[in-house]
Amino acid sequence: MHRTRDRLARFVGESLDGAVRARTAPLRIEAWEVPGEPVPFASAITRPFSPFAVGTEWGRPWSTLWLHVRGRVPADWVRTERHRAEIVVDLGFDGLAPGFQAEALAFRPDGTIIKAISPRNAYLPVEDDEIDVYLELAANPGIHPESHWVTTPLGDRATAGEAPLYRLRELQLALVDREVWALQQDVAVLAGLADELPADHPRTAQLAAALDRMLDAVDPDDVAGSALTARRLLAPALAAPAAASAHTVIATGHAHIDSAWLWPVRETVRKCARTFSNVVALMDEHPDFRFACSSAQQLAWVKESYPDLFERIREKVASGQFVLVGGQWVEPDTNMPSGEATARQLVLGKRFFLEQFGVETREVWLPDTFGYTASLPQVIRLSGSDWFMTQKISWNQTNAMPHHSFWWEGIDGTRVFTHFPPIETYNAELSPAELAHAQRTYRDHDTGTVSLAPFGWGDGGGGPTREMVAAAHRQADLDGSPRIELGTPADFARRARDENPELPVWSGEMYLELHRGTLTSQLRTKQGNRRSEQLLHEAELWAATAAIRVGTPYPADALERVWQRVLLLQFHDILPGSSIAWVHREAEEDHARLARELEAIVQTALAALSGEGDLDLVANAAPLALAGVDALAVGVASRDAAAATITETADGWRLRNGVLDVGVDTAGLIVSLRDASGRDAIAPGESAGLLRLHRDLPDKWDAWDIDRHYRANGLDLREAESIEAAVADGVATVRVHRRFGASTVIQSLALRPGAAAVDLTVEVDWRERHRLLKLTFPLDVHAERSTSEIQFGHVHRPTHVNTSWDEARFEFTAQRWIHVGEEGYGVAVANDSTYGHSVTRETRADGGTTTWLGLSVLRAPTFPDPESDQGEHTLRFSIRPASTLTDAAEEGHRLNGTVRSWRGAREVAPIIRVSDPAVRVETVKLAEDRSGDLVVRLYESSGGRRRVAIEVDADVAEATIVDLLERPVGEAAVPGDASRVELELRAFEIVTLRYRRS
Incomplete structure (x- = not known):
């Protein structure tokens, strides 16, 4: 095959590819450059267009250029069943990766959409002899995801510059020879298959012989004239059926469009229109083609901005070709959103699909997210869905999941059928190499025969192409290859479950051994999310109470609109902090605006409930009693606790409040923390609340990863520029100023009257690059496991590293609190906006155990946002000794703003x-x-x-x-x-x- 491969490559490159176009003809082009943000079609076509030529540079970063293209099909072009006329376009593409560079959307003069232009899909059908087409060109910068270490200014309009990024290389008519194009597809499949088979396999020799016979017969100077002969010579090789034992791949079209990532949300709206228009056009050509679409938000954008396209999608949904899957508002992160937000993704998503299309989705479709909460199986079932698909777990660095199809069991015992496609990509091209990989890596051959393959250009959109469909058709039943069936995800799930109902079980969270830094990157986005979730909880609670108790109108429309935006901002490249600066700036602005809207709803409801008066009231929105007020109630503020005190000692200060006795050294760190029993929670000779600065240079994905080697170095921030200790309003406080690198930090320890926990506040002006800031607590506790809050419950994780699975879990998620303990004694640490945690333990010389609890406070990656997290931040924590899990939950609710004070006339019972x-x-x-x-x-x-x-x-x-x-x-x-x-x-x-x- 080696000799045939070289000969074939030359034939394809020098003769076959160039023969696809039988003839070409020029077109007239005029252009109008949009001075600012994109404008709709109806506005664009009224602007002054000027002549524009092929070869002209265009496209300031993030700009839009409209082209008006006119012409006529030459009279001497004979369009037959074999030949079709197309408009072919090269916007100045950089390589062949769709979605990460220039794109275009084509319109008819009446404003209806034709299809999109992108690499690998750079043509438009010619619908009439007279050509009149508008093209909306998007000059999206080529910020390639492979540029893991690049510091790029292109992720924000303010820093992207004015120089044009592209040059229009081609825009002309072409007469395409369908037989030559089909020969291209035949050769690609057979040559690709031959490359995948072992050199000594009989089928390899047969394929090489068939290709050699074709090369002998075809005239490289007249490919068109010999294309039919060439295809007849290859036909027997393509007709040989697959082995009876061959794996079956059900291939469903897909376009994993990130709702924001290396482009802003506004560009995603246009990416959806481009991709979905390509899909429905491909459906017109291929009735057997099916396409799975997962995000309700993306279809809602199309409905609002491209109503004609939305109606075409409705028709394809009704015909069974455009298949709605997933049921969520977006494809979210599943580690950090709250329980209610996790539920609302499915509530809003499934409601949209039901209301707009009359379709109830039955699966949760999350090909690309960064770990999977153990609460999700129950939430899936309660939404009316019954199975789950993801791809990302194949990226694990250390351990491979043992199965591709199995039951996933959540913390409550609920099980859902789950599948990881062994093709190990959600952007498949259905190449022979990919199909061979799927068959080779599938781990359940002993019990199953079928797997799923989502195919089509994704991440930046684009979707399936006609070449991919052609590859599927040629490999439907092909010797040496798995079988391919074009079908739907439901087709796959039904087959897979029917052939083996006794599947293996995976219990608990599915931890992704990668992208651990997404729990920490872009703190402001995470803080805005946490605050939005809490305010939504309060707004719904108090608005519902006011509606029932006093008849205040319930703001359902406003709450739904806010929920939709919050859920969008939980998309798996927004909340995790892995997008360009533009995305996170807008997320911060959105969260601030939503907070104002929700605060107004809360205040209106509480004012209606409590009336005007002089009582000092506390509204407790937590499900637990706090501040002396019942859960979910409004009560009179309690002021019974005695004030805390501070005593200066030779080694620092001692803070007491009748519940806790806290020793603080001259560096402002906690060196002892005793409850009424006298037991000290802090390990001997150690300091809690210590900030530790680590070098943070991940091997590959900058904003995404914290790699284990960060632990090899660390600077303890003990030096204090100044320190003050005082009591004000009954609160004893120690406040420390520190400086490190180019940054400064103020750490405050506060002991409130009667409190069972010490509050810690970190105010940092962060000016570091590639550094990780951890807040550490060395605890004198022999903890076999840690317990972390997750949605609707908690999970236990071992503190040891007995297995490679344990060792790989060196950074993990907790929501509002984490707890470590031994029999009869535990310590809780709560937070107001931190998700990344680590727990290790060591045996001391005295035989005792120190359990180290670390919270990841800040990172400083430079890709894709070179200014990630630079600036001022404030974070709050608390440490509570002698605590139970309920105590930990109380601290989590308290720190996250569930209690608010104001004056009114009356209390409100829950x-x-x-x-x-x-x-x-x-x-x-x-x-x-x-x-x-x-x-x-x-x-x-x-x-x-x-x-x-x-x-x-x-x-x-x-x-x-x-x-x-x-x-x-x-x-x-x-x-x-x-x-x-x-x-x-x-x-x-x-x-x-x-x-x-x-």
Whole structure:
């Protein structure tokens, strides 16, 4: 095959590729450059267009150029079944990667969309002899994801410069020879297959012989004249059927369009139009082609901005070609969003698909996200979905997942069918190499015969091409290759589950052994997300309470609009901090705007509930009693606790409040932390609250990764420029100023009256590059495991590194709190905006164990945002000794702003009470259907079975257990008095109750 390969490469490069176009002809081009942000078609075509020539430079970074292209098909062109006329375009493409450079969308003069132009899909059909086409060219910079170490200024309009990025290389008519094009596809498949088979395989020799016969027969100077003969000679090799034992790949078209990444959100809207227009055009040519689309947000954008295209999509959905999957608003991160946000992704996404298309999606489709929370299986089931697909887990650095199809079991015991496509890409081209990889890597040949392959250009969009469909057709039943069937994800899931219902089980979180830095990068985006989630919880709770108690109109439309934006900002390249500067600047602005809107809703509701008066009130939106006020209630502020005190000692200060005794050294660090029992939580000779600065140069993905070698070096920030200790308003505080590198930090330790925890505040002016700042707590606890809050519960993770799986989990997620303990004693650390955590342990010389808890505070990557996290930040933490998991949850709720104070006339009793504090109310709201029904979502938080009574302080006629979309689970309402419902919940079970109001 080696000799044939060289001969074939020369033939393809010098003769075959050039013969696809039988003839070409020029077109007339005029242009108008948009001076600012993109404008709609109707506005663009009214502007003054000027002559524009092929060869002209164009495209300031992020700019838009409109072209008006006119001409006529030459009269002497004979268009037959063999020949078709096309407009061919080269915008100045850099290489062949679609989605990461210039793109265009083509319109007819009436504003309807034809299709898009991008590398590998750079043609337009000619619909009439008279040509009149508008092209919207997007000068998106070529910020390639492979540029892992590049510091690029192109990620923001302010720094991208004015020089043009592209030169229009080609825009002309072409007469395409279909037979020559088909010969191209035949050769690509057979040559690719021969390259994948072993050199001594009989099929390899047969393929080489067939290709040699073709090369002998074809005339390189007249490929068109000998193309039919060439194809006949290759036909027997293409007709040889696959082996009976061949693996089957169900190939579904796909275009994983990142809702923002190396481009801003506004560009994603246009990418969706380009990709989806390509898809529906391809469907017209190939009725057997199916395309899976997962994000409701992206279709909502198309509906708003491209209504004609949206109607074409509706038609293709109805025909079964455009297949809606996933059911989420976007493809989100699953580690950092709250439980309610995780649920709302499916609530809003599935509602959109149902309302706009009449389709209920049955799977959760997350090909590219950075780890998978152990709560997700139950949320999937409660949404009315029943299986899960992802691809990213194949990127694990250390350990390969043991199966490709299996049951995934969540923390509550719920199981969902799960599949990792063994083709190990969501951007497949369906090449012989990719199909061979899928068959070779599939780990379940003993029990299964089928896998899924999402194919099409993704990340930056583009979608499937006609070449990919041609490859699928040629490999449908081909000797030496897996079989391919063009189908839907549902086709695959049905086949895979039917052939083996007794699948293996994976229990707990699916930890991605990569991209651990996404738990820390772009702190402001993460803080905005945490604040938005909390404000949404408060806004829904108090607005629902005010609607029921005093008749205040419930702001359903405003809340839905805010939820849609918050869920978009949880997309898996926005919340993780792995996008360009433009994206994160807009995310910060959005979160600030949403906070103002939500604050107004909260204040309106609370004012209506409490009235005007002089009482000092506290509104507690937490599901636990805080500040002396019941859960989900408004009460009078308590001021009974005695003030904290500070005593100066020879070695620093001693802070006391009657509950805790805290020793602080002259560096402002905690050296002892004792509760009433006298036990010290801090390991002997160590200091808690210590900031440690590490070199942070990941091997590959800058904003994405924290690699284990960061631990090889670390600078302890002990030196203090100044330190003050004082008591004000009963709070004892030690405040320390430090300087390191080009940065400064103020660390404050505060002990409040009667508090069972010490508060720590870090105010940092961060000016570092490629550094990681960790906040450390060396605890005198023999902890076999750590416990971290996740959505609707918690997970345990071992502190040892017995296995490679344990060792690889050196940085992991916790939400508002983490707890480490031994029998009878534990320590909790809570945070207001930190997600990245680490826990290790060591045995001391005295035989005791020091458990090291680390929180990743800040990073400083330079790609894709060279200014990532530069500037001022404030973070809050607390450490609580002698704590339970409930204590840890209290600290998490307190730090995250669930308690607010103001003055009013009356207290407000909670609208919902639960008899067991381990059963926590996650959400109180009114129903999505605007019926006015009350909806309460709660969950068992301890990990054990609970019998609980739920009381409603409102006139309700009926209580029904419903799914996340607020549809009855089963047929009957909960028996008995609706105002007092008794339930038995299993460990971590989520229950949603819908109350019909009297």
